[in-house]
Amino acid sequence: MQFKTLKVTVDPRDVATVTLNRPEKRNALSAQMMDDLTEMAQTMGADTTIRAIVLQGAGSVFCAGGDLGWMRDQITANRATRVAEAGRLADMLGALNDMPTPLIARIHGAAMGGGVGLACVCDVAIADDAALFGLTETRLGLIPATIGPYVIARMGEGRARRVFMSSRVFGADEAKELGIVARALPAADLDTAIEAEVAPYLQVAPGAVGAAKALARSLGAVIDRATIDETVEALTHIWEGEEAAHGLDAFLNKTPPRWATKPD
Template sequence: MTYQSIRIEKAENGITTLWLARSEKHNAICAQMMDELVEVAVHLDQCEQTRAIILAADGATFCAGGDLKWMQEQAEKDRIGKMQEANRLAGMLKRLDNLKKPLIARVHGPAYGGGVGILSVCDLVVAANDTKFALTETRLGLIPATIGPYVVRRLGEGHARQVFMNARAFGAERAQQLGLVSIVTTPEDLHKVAQKEAEAYLNCAPGAVADAKALCQNLARMPIDGQIDHSANALADRWETSEAQAGISAFFSKKTPPWRE
């Protein structure tokens, strides 16, 4: 299978590495990447050779968040178009969340915005100790709405309130305290630690692993569909505010937004 924004690497031991492969764009999330991640998730769920999945990234950045061109295209769409794109991202996150196979993130470099959303649907996150995380949407006059249901569920409301609004970057140890990151290690040991975590699943029955994951999800959560609709509407509302319009305009013109003057 050939992809443009991602790639997969299958090892004989049953561990498949799924790479975000837009290093020239800091692995920013675009429409094509979302669609390809949905497609590859379906493929890997059906692949008997794959027992566990490591999510990694090419280049120096894990994920810079939303692709600038994709965001600019959203800004030019009407309300329905904005909600359609929000639902595209929501569908990608939901499909990764519903993977039957264990999904272990191996994180280095910055992970911002939508990158935090992707990490929030992983079963386990191994991060290098120099990794930086941030939810930067409010700097643009927007809100982390589409990724919100997954991030809040991962962190809990109390922890989410600490990082949802101020757009400040935080390190790997803080991310671990918040519940986003599972294990912090050195950049040199990142690959080894992630491999060790993935290998643990190879000692377990694949069907039992899938059923145990489903059980955990069913016991812990309410249906998310209502939250997705609510967050898509909240984001569409926010796109239409004068703040968002001024923030996006300032961002693309490389000017200071009104609230920072």
């Protein structure tokens, strides 16, 4: 299976490793990567021989969030394009969330913005204890819109509100407390911890696993088409605002946005 922005391998046990493979861009979610992840989820999710999938990132970080060039393009795009691009991101998250195959995140370095969203659509996430996390959208004049349903489902509203709006960066121990990750441990122990998550799936019926996962989703937070469409509309709307244009311009030009107070 070949993708432009992903590296996919399958071991003799039928355990797949999917690597976000834009290390030079800190694995930021470009339009191509969104399409690749959607296709991967649909294709591998339909492959009943795959027992589990490990999602990881190449290079220094797991995922730095949305690609800034892609986000900047939405500021000058027409509304139809903005809606389509917000839908592209939403559909990717939905495809990953809905796939019947167990999905395990291996997080190192950092997971920011959409990277937190990826962690929250996985069934379990294990992190390097030095990894950093943050829902950093409001710093740019944006909001965590399309990832929002999955973040709230994972953390619960009360815990999510601690970090959902502030763009505060926090460590792996707090990510564990918030429910984003199940375990945070030294980088040297990550592979062993991932193997411990994979191993049980080699002893259970794949069809039953998929059915149990679907049941868990149906009993949890409702993330239906109406919910997803609401997040698409919210992201489209925020892209049309003056704050987003100013925030992205300031970030790309390495200047402080007007809302950032100067240090004493």
